[in-house]
Amino acid sequence: MNKKKAFNISLLFSLPYVGLGTYSLLGMSRSGPYYLENADIGFLLTLPVSFLGFGILFSEKDSFHIVILIQIGVFLLFWYLVYKFLLNRGKN
8 A cells, every 4th residue: 555545544534533532522521612412422432542531631620622632642643553554554
C-alpha cells in the first residue's frame, strides 16, 4: 500500500472513531455543554481512546478544555499508529 492511500484510510478511520469518543465524553457529564442521555454507549464503543479523557473529566471540575486537548493528542497518536499499521500490513 502506498503512503498516500494509507494516510487517507487512516485519517478516515481515526477521525470519526476518536471524534465519537470525544463527543461521548463531553456528553457524559450532566454539567457539560453537550449532555446526552446515551453517551455511555459511544464511550463503551470507543473505550481504548477515551479512558484517559474519562479519568480527567471526572477527577477535575470543569475540565472540558483539558479533555479536548487530551483527545487531540490521543487522535494524533491513534492516527499515527493506524497509519504505521497500514504501511506494515501492505509490506507483507
